[in-house]
Amino acid sequence: MEGIFSDRITDVPRSFIREILKVALDHTFISFAGGLPNRDLFPVQELKAASAKVFDVFGNDVLQYSPSEGMEELREFIAKRYHDKMGLDIPVENILILTGSQQGFDLLGKSLVNEGDSVIIEEPSYLGAIQAFSLYKPGFHPVPLTEEGIDIKKLKKVMLSVKPKMMYTIPNFQNPSGMSYSESNRRAVAEILEGTGTLLIEDDPYGELRFSGSPRSSFKSLLPDNTVLLGTFSKIMAPGLRLGWLVAPGAIMDKLIVAKQASDLNTGNYVQCITYQYLMDNDIDQHIRLIKECYGRQLNAMLESIDLYFPKEVYHNHPEGGMFLWAALPGNLSTRKLLDIAVKDKVIFVPGDPFYINRNETNTMRLNFSCMDEATIRIGIERLGKAIKQLLG
């Protein structure tokens, strides 16, 4: 049956991260490998209350097919929140509700990418986006991340050599690296892209989870006509809702709606109504504060125990928010090899290589800090430190 497959699907690997998650189901392991929000913080009672109420408020149509664009009231809520929190004025008709923001990558690929089109991508970048875009066979142009954001010199060079259709970025607390673009880096990127016709894809799942430092300008405010901005309820409420959204210029929105209809007709009205009811009856900002306090404490525990247990030659960054920390072994030591050792001591993480285009071994690794309490984090980092020392000899 080999010959039956499309060319586009045969190149896409199964997600290494999802594979590693299967190992992580063994609860005797300490896993820094996950990319999951903390289940203990899900607003369970509040969603239970919202789901009990939703039929009385909206009637039986809660369970009916619904507009492909998404629930009007929910889109209005999102627009108002952008206004209040970020000073962005976004017309409701430019907001499309998604079945998780992952769907946004697929719809953008579907609507915009012809085979061979150039797409700029951060190096490293989010695997789910790489997978989704890959299916439309673009030519990826990876541009490295620095501690300031994207490497501006290299970005300029790519922009001079090709005319990219789009540039995919996660400017706040990136997955996998936890890095954020500085304000001046954002402005430099916007200046380079201005007037080029390259669409900037601003993926912002973690932007609300800032523990320290101050908020930066969104690309949507710096390049208003040329940015597609993606958001999600997965990290501030719960991923099991599968509810995200995107903001796009009108001309693009029309095509995205066609792609959305073809993909799943519409996002489930039931979860949209329940989520909207939750947002009406609860203070989401109060809930986000809880999440930030918890993740912030856990990050601190990780940073403190890294200082205690990792050899000094190991690089690591200091994320100001989000769910991930990035570390690198000295020289060309492979984190795949480190994982082989670490697994034996029942601690796992994700080696960096799946986050790069076409690399088999790297010295980098992603450490998740959202899912474990501080005590477990300390034990896990101690074990991992031991494994690193063993690898270093």
Added chain:
Amino acid sequence: MEGIFSDRITDVPRSFIREILKVALDHTFISFAGGLPNRDLFPVQELKAASAKVFDVFGNDVLQYSPSEGMEELREFIAKRYHDKMGLDIPVENILILTGSQQGFDLLGKSLVNEGDSVIIEEPSYLGAIQAFSLYKPGFHPVPLTEEGIDIKKLKKVMLSVKPKMMYTIPNFQNPSGMSYSESNRRAVAEILEGTGTLLIEDDPYGELRFSGSPRSSFKSLLPDNTVLLGTFSKIMAPGLRLGWLVAPGAIMDKLIVAKQASDLNTGNYVQCITYQYLMDNDIDQHIRLIKECYGRQLNAMLESIDLYFPKEVYHNHPEGGMFLWAALPGNLSTRKLLDIAVKDKVIFVPGDPFYINRNETNTMRLNFSCMDEATIRIGIERLGKAIKQLLG
């Protein structure tokens, strides 16, 4: 911004049906245009109870990311139901939960269709599937439907002239035509496809809604190794769940899971758990009986009033289940023109042409009978009869 779009998206029209649904929101209209299940039959109280219970049963992970394949228990339920109802033995690992069965068309297109690949499609066929497959730029080979099923002679001819990658069928109470394949038609199709490597896509959203006649063999039983079977909870529970599934051979399943990950990671665990809880606590067969009795009565009201109010020259069929009836004006009279007249008398339907590949005018139309009570159906058909008489002169 015109130059930014992909070739694949520029050819796909917005759904005419969704456009017409906007008109139908005016409640003074009588609409045979919808394709919606009857909202009065949604199991609202039962789903309310299930959603209240689901966290106590499954814990907080109800709201977490979940396997791309879908919830294990739900897939087991589906497998058992195929066994009990249709005598099909389907391993759980061959079942993939979908965000509505619409997503199945997208995943199949993504995984299987290269540009220019031949795809056999019924004429007329379901618009949502045409849209989804179109994005992967196949060459469509429409084969007309007869009252017995697909036109066997023409199917043979196509199978001799091209080597189709797949054949898309809705053998039970088709959308839009309400037609079903006879038992002998199914066997003839299976014989023609056997051993050819052409994959049969058996889309079965309405199969459980049979009001009369007796069940026929599924293609999955006639061509077990070469059939992908799609099902959905939309027509037997509610579409607002966005919950469907597909059954596929193992080799194909691996690729479909990759495509699923790239499309939306996984279908929402929350609605999967609620639906599963509903299925555990209620008798879905009893609920399906209610739906069938209601739709059956409404179909009878439609048939009786067509006999009363339509001119005898108008063709119509006698569906044995589902949600749609198919009618045709005599000669080449256009149902688009009929709609222009009917709208003035506040009755609407869907003209046949969007269900064909590349046709602007047809004499056919789709009449939905699932959404209105019998009295309203009679008034609507009387109005439509008047419009037809006016068009006939």
